[in-house]
Amino acid sequence: MAISEEQLNTIRTALDASARPLFFFDDDCDGTTSFVQLYRYKKDGRGIPVKANPKVGAQYVRKVEENSPDLVIILDKPLVDEEFLDAVKTPIIWLDHHEPVDTSRWKHVRYYNPRVNDDTDNRPTTHWAFAISGGPLWLAVVGSAADWHIPDHLEQFKKEYGDLLPPQYATVQDLLFHPDSGIGKLVKVINFNLKDTVSETMKSVKVLTRIESPYEILKQTTPKGKYLYKKYARLAKKYNALLERAKTAYKRDDPLLIFTYTDDQMSMTSDLSNELLYLFPDKLIMVARNHNGELKYSLRSAGNIAIPPVLEKAFTELDGYGGGHTYACGACIKVAQNPRFVEIIREAL
Ligand SMILES: [Mn+2]
Structure with missing residues (x-):
């Protein structure tokens, strides 16, 4: 132990x-x-x-x-x-x-x-x-x-x-x-x-x-029990709608699955990215919430890509921050820098 x-x-x-x-x-x-x-x-x-x-x-x-x-x-x-x-x-x-x-x-x-x-x-x-x-x-x-x-x-x-x-x-x-x-x-x-x-x-x-x-x-x-379940059910509705939208971002030939949405209240990127990875295990999942001019990402991979080195590479060039576990990370990037961020990740794959 x-x-x-x-x-x-x-x-x-x-x-x-x-x-x-x-x-x-x-x-x-x-x-x-x-x-x-x-x-x-x-x-x-x-x-x-x-x-x-x-x-x-x-x-x-x-x-x-x-x-x-x-x-x-x-x-x-x-x-x-x-x-x-x-x-x-x-x-x-x-x-x-x-x-x-x-x-x-x-x-x-x-x-x-x-x-x-x-x-x-x-x-x-x-x-x-x-x-x-x-x-x-x-x-x-x-x-x-x-x-x-x-x-x-x-x-x-x-x-x-x-x-x-x-x-x-x-x-x-x-x-x-x-x-x-x-x-x-x-x-x-x-x-x-x-x-x-x-x-x-x-x-x-x-x-x-x-x-x-x-x-x-x-x-x-x-x-x-009812109290907890009710609070859950209210958000589950919102979550399931986002999940359905995210599924449409799937492209067969793209190693990335990128889905961004705007929400000023709460983050569901972590939950969404986990479930998307289950559905699409061969993709690098990138789900971001657009909030205050920043994209807050959850990144997931099924074990074929170690994510932290990829992020490190991105953040030597760009402002922002990120990190976490080998196959599950969070990252934050200004909206204006996002195209380059995605490009760097693509190059690293
Ligand atoms: Mn923990």
Whole structure:
């Protein structure tokens, strides 16, 4: 195990000893299910979703001051602003699985990332949160699948929730996008509930911490489950319409599938690009939302193209930024520079 049993015990012990933990978590399914598991284990503390930025920025120092926690826990965020680490004097536990960061300068920061010891182990944050908290199992499975990992505990999950698996599955994409996958539906329910203002997101996350069974949501058997399902269904309508439009961007002879749309409110590029990749696995999927003169891309490839080096190449020439995992990245580029951006990517293929 690339985060050792001893390290996991250290995190658990720190959580046990804390009276007022403050959690900052990535506002995706992995980050959120990580938070919910640890919060349910602790039965105390506060959680703040960190939105729209891979970095925990210096503006979150204020949140620490407002809450005066005795422990800060950062979940599933690849980056934290140095200013934040300098300013926050409270002990910080930072649990992540992206590119490892050297935090040795900050004595009050304990950094946990499976890739530090084994670069091939990038199991999701929710996997480690499960190892610390003991569950609920279904949240760990849903969170892991959402981060493109076949969950380690799938067999155990199958015994309890067999009907939430598709009749046949070989890959994690089948778990996510097979029309009969309850896991995939739950990923969408959680993701769509996170696509709103911080206060609306927090309402949903609070409700999620009180859900005992995934069937409450899927079968809408309780008011809490109904609440989450309703919010999901509203966005699902919009999402499905965009997906249908995106499918028409498919060109047989083009290695790229590019789809851009304009929306000032919320991003669905990540979800759309994932599903498009399932439908068109031989393409490099590029889905962008046009917002404030910038295109915010989600890029996906099925494993034939490593995306970060391609982006690096683009951003040595162009302004903008991007990065992420080997086969799943985000990128941002000014609309005016987009033609050249696409051209560079085409040349790199
Ligand atoms: Mn993650």
